[in-house]
Amino acid sequence: MAVRMELSRVIVSEINDQQAIYLKEVDGVRKFPILVGEFEAGIINRRLLEEPPFRPLTHDLLRLAIESLGGEPLEVVVTEMKDHIYFAVLKVKQKDQILEIDCRPSDAVALSVHFNPPLPIFVAEEVLDEVS
Amino acid sequence: MQGCVHHGQMFSTKAFKVQIRLQHLLAVVCVFAISVNIASAQSTVWGLQRDDRFSVKTTIDRETVIQLADNAPVTSTSEDQLELEYKVWRATPVETVVQVRVVGFVRIGKSGDAFTDSMFDQRLKLLERIPIRIDVDTNGVVTNMEGYRESLEQFAGPDQNMLKLLLEACPQQSFQSWIGRPFWMTPTDNDDEDGKSWERIDQLSLGLMGGLRTVATCRIDSQENNSAKIAISGTARQIAPPPLDRNASPRSVSFTDVKVTAESFRGEGRMLLPEQTVDDDPNPVKLRPWFAGLTLNWSITGEATVKSGGRSQKVTFEHRQKQTSELQPNVQMGRLPFGARPPSLRTPQQPAR
DSSP states (O other), X not given: OEEXXXXXXXXXXXXXXXXXXXXXXXXXXXXEEEEEOXXXXXXXXXXXXXXXXXXXXXXXXHHHHHHHTTEEEEEEEEEEEETTEEEEEEEEEETTEEEEEEEOHHHHHHHHTTSSSOOOEEEEHHHHHHHO | OHHHHHHTOOSSHHHHHHHHHHHHHHHOOOOOOOOOOOTTSOOOTTOOOTTOEEEEEEEEEEEEEEEETTSOOEEEEEEEEEEEEEEEEEEETTEEEEEEEEEEEEETTOSSOTTTSOHHHHHHHHGXXXXXXXXXXXXXXXXXXXXXXXXXXXXXXXXXXXXXXXHHHSOHHHHHHHHTHHHHTSOOTXXXXXXXXXXXEEEEEOGGGOEEEEXXXXXXXXXXXXXXXXXEEEEEEEEOOOOOOTTTOSOOEEEEEEEEEEEEEEEEEEEEOOOOOOTTOSSOOOOOOEEEEEEEEEEEEEEEEEEETTEEEEEEEEEEEEEEEEEOSOOBOSOTTSOOOOGGXXXXXXXXX
């Protein structure tokens, strides 16, 4: 069972190398942070402040590639946490198939905000129970 | 910077970083203190003479939260350290001409060298080559400044759009106000009779969103030997941004309906009191006290409408800043042509020569 979440805050810190994003339950109050890299935080930040890049960056390329290959991105799901590392999948519909592509949550969330509207974000209940 | 300029999305990460960087450049409060009395030489009301030099190191702690429309808010934090060196070019009882240079910039907490990972930092370092000259009157007000445009040109490099943006976001008045801060905190001729409190008016830049006019009341809190503690309280009023001139500006976004509220503006400082005039001095000069250090805390909240590409969106923001300035112990006074000063007249910060 996965719980619908939303991106609720982005922390861009120049004081240290670790940045963070916060996911919050859409129909509840539970929330938790995920540490992300500087690049991913910058990409998400750019999107939230609606600054399109002059040329396509990595996540733009990924979105364009998925769309060009006939894929229809459906959602991102944070599926589990092992040794304090989160795992996620990107679900893409292609023809009659639903592909689940392994990815980092930071990339998944970054990719989600590259769509309008953003792709839905889900977190597995057991993950949420553990971290929120 | 180029990408966002071309696309006109100035209220973006980079654009806001430029604003914030400029803002913290502008918002650095520098204070210094030296009190030496040489009545026979041409000196300023602070006792400064030609070739005297001192530097002030300022640490700036910032946190900014921006939320565009219904998007998730973005919190940015940073801590920087900046050192400015001041060298007296000309000193008279009515005017002090000082040359100012950036001699150090460190981004605290980031791994790696401060100058290795950012074009901004590299450009800032280049500013060391561009001295700025300011004329300061006896009230500590900067009456003239040279090198403002040259500094921004150096910072912008060959990017003319960047230069135009800097000129817009970093008005000369704010730049002048920032660079003259060491003299700004000195009590003026018109201050409170008992010399226990005085008022200073200043301008803080908020980049493309205008600025703040601050009125700070400084009051002596306690006094001990040759130093005193200062308490600072104040108010701030918004200065609206100028309307966008589409012919002159490279940006295609503008901020309207800007509302900024100063939630708090306060601080504390340390001031060095002048030592007694030498008894046999034929022309004693009444020297003013100097500040040896200052900490300012301020926070603002606000909202604005950002217009870009025919679209209007609401943006809200919060900004908190703490900046601490300290006079560095490398003060050099009494250089040629006036010779060394008597040890009894040196302040504790002044090294023996």
